[in-house]
Amino acid sequence: MAGSSVAAMVVGTVFIMIFGMATVSLVDNIDQSIKNADYELPDPKVDLISVTDKPESTGPVSAISFAGAIDQGTGYLGLGGQTCPVSGGSGTGMSVTISVDDDNVSGATISSVGSGYTVGNILTVNCSSATLGDPGHNANVSVTAVHDKNIITIKNVGSETVALSNIILTLSNTSLDDPQGTPFNFTTVYSGNNTFIFPGEQISSDSFTLNSIVHGFNLENDPNRAFLAVFEYSSSISVDVT
Amino acid sequence: MASGPSEMILLSAGLIVAALVSGLLLQTWEDMDNVIDDRGKHGMEDVRTRGSLVSDPMNISWDNTNHNATIYIQNSGDTFLDKSSVGVFLNGTSMTVTPAEPNTTWLPGKAEKFTIKDPADSLTFTGSKDVFLTFTVSSDSTEYSGSHTVTEEVRILGG
Numbered sequence: 001m002a003g004s005s006v007a008a009m010v011v012g013t014v015f016i017m018i019f020g021m022a023t024v025s026l027v028d029n030i031d032q033s034i035k036n037a038d039y040e041l042p043d044p045k046v047d048l049i050s051v052t053d054k055p056e057s058t059g060p061v062s063a064i065s066f067a068g069a070i071d072q073g074t075g076y077l078g079l080g081g082q083t084c085p086v087s088g089g090s091g092t093g094m095s096v097t098i099s100v101d102d103d104n105v106s107g108a109t110i111s112s113v114g115s116g117y118t119v120g121n122i123l124t125v126n127c128s129s130a131t132l133g134d135p136g137h138n139a140n141v142s143v144t145a146v147h148d149k150n151i152i153t154i155k156n157v158g159s160e161t162v163a164l165s166n167i168i169l170t171l172s173n174t175s176l177d178d179p180q181g182t183p184f185n186f187t188t189v190y191s192g193n194n195t196f197i198f199p200g201e202q203i204s205s206d207s208f209t210l211n212s213i214v215h216g217f218n219l220e221n222d223p224n225r226a227f228l229a230v231f232e233y234s235s236s237i238s239v240d241v242t
Numbered sequence: 243m244a245s246g247p248s249e250m251i252l253l254s255a256g257l258i259v260a261a262l263v264s265g266l267l268l269q270t271w272e273d274m275d276n277v278i279d280d281r282g283k284h285g286m287e288d289v290r291t292r293g294s295l296v297s298d299p300m301n302i303s304w305d306n307t308n309h310n311a312t313i314y315i316q317n318s319g320d321t322f323l324d325k326s327s328v329g330v331f332l333n334g335t336s337m338t339v340t341p342a343e344p345n346t347t348w349l350p351g352k353a354e355k356f357t358i359k360d361p362a363d364s365l366t367f368t369g370s371k372d373v374f375l376t377f378t379v380s381s382d383s384t385e386y387s388g389s390h391t392v393t394e395e396v397r398i399l400g401g
Contacts, residue, residue: 011257015264022271029275033282039289041320166351168296168316177401180301183314183353229296231318236298 045158054242075135089121181216291388292319367400
């Protein structure tokens with residue numbers, strides 16, 4: 001075979017290989033482009049099953065009673081108008097502002113509602129840091145009512161596992177001029193071990209009290225509508241207010 | 243073996259022409275390849291860019307004094323979003339959009355608070371009115387920025 005023909009064949013083969021590689025690269029990129037277009041985002045579906053707003057077994061105190069002479073104690077002289085913590089009962093963090101008649105407590109109003117109290121708890125007003133039962137720490141008030149708490153129950157009705165931190169809730173009170181509360185994450189009212197909610201799974205929040213900063217409603221408010229949003233899916237339900 | 247100088251000249255000329263044409267074709271091929279690659283990446287960024295309204299659409303309060311409202315948008319995509327490039331139209335009016343936390347990263351899954359305000363200070367609503375709210379979010383990717391636009395019916399409560 002002539003040398004020039006061999007050279008032509010070699011060069012031709014090189015050209016064919018280069019074109020082949022370029023074509024493979026092009027096809028790969030087209031393929032990748034199609035795959036990119038098929039990229040699917042999560043499609044979570046979580047429904048609100050129930051939202052309650054009612055007194056639970058424990059909670060912040062909303063009302064107290066003062067039984068008069070049997071609860072008036074001693075050693076409170078000069079402490080009228082003072083705010084004092086209380087001790088006893090099942091909760092913590094409560095304080096009352098007392099009115100005083102001579103040496104005795106004559107009345108008390110709630111200053112700080114605390115948390116974890118039960119109706120019937122007898123609380124001792126401690127204005128002196130004295131030992132329980134000593135003067136200044138021996139007048140009593142009784143818990144007659146606790147504030148409502150909320151519980152939210154949700155269910156994963158889709159086929160994908162959903163991170164609880166992606167679930168946003170909003171409470172509203174449609175009877176108010178400014179009805180919408182502040183959206184909050186489900187994880188802010190849930191202390192369980194779960195990070196995700198699996199298909200078909202149902203989870204309830206802790207019983208929680210409303211907070212004007214977190215939820216947009218004060219403790220004593222009764223929102224009547226709940227709205228859940230998770231990505232492009234949403235669910236709403238009326239709040240069962242008792 | 244070549245039969246003469248003329249054949250060598252023809253062969254050389256043919257090879258040169260083939261090389262030139264091949265170079266041109268390969269360059270075109272590569273350009274096409276790059277364009278498809280770019281479009282693919284851009285398309286993917288577009289698909290990964292998503293935002294959704296997580297405020298209760300039935301109860302959006304409009305402040306008639308300050309001509310503004312608060313909405314919450316969740317990053318429902320798979321890429322970081324740029325808070326400073328959110329655009330909102332309410333009832334056909336372009337709004338000024340101010341994020342509550344402008345200096346934090348808008349991660350996937352995170353809901354952000356935005357104040358939307360009528361720049362002309364003229365938009366008011368009496369009672370409740372059902373209108374369209376349109377918003378656009380963009381990814382904060384520098385090379386290929388995706389965007390996503392959503393239009394939702396919302397009930398605005400004037401007050």
